[in-house]
Amino acid sequence: MIGNNRAESFWVNQGSSILVECKNWSAKKVGKNEFVLFKDKIANRSGRSKLGFLVITGKFAGTITTELVRSSSSEILIVPIDGDQLKELVFSKNRITHLQNYINQTLLI
Secondary structure (H helix, E strand, O other), X not given: OEEOXXXXXXXXXXXXXXXXXXXXXXXXXXXXHHHHHHHXXXXXXXXXXXXXXXXXXXXXXXXXXXXXXXXXXXXXXXEEEOHHHHHHHHOOOOHHHHHHHHHHHXXXX
16 A cells, blocks of 8 residues: 555545555466455545556456456546556656556546
8 A cells, every 4th residue: 555645636536545456476367356356455445545556567367458347437446557567667767657647548448
């Protein structure tokens, strides 16, 4: 969990805490079940969190996109970040901009 102390309105609306869950799985892809469990973790933060980043080192299963669409009516937003995006983020000079772009891409799904 990361405390959200950003003053920009984009971030203020995300709640006081942002959850991040990382999976370094090589045997199987992260899919719908892990997404749903992570969403429950965010929901159980007494309304203090609306945003979570689900970060993996590989690729997501195709069921992630379906679950993103299914949960789009919720106030909770889970942003999937795959291995390629993670590398891009790590080497970026402006990580906040990248994170905002990942959020916006997720909202377009």
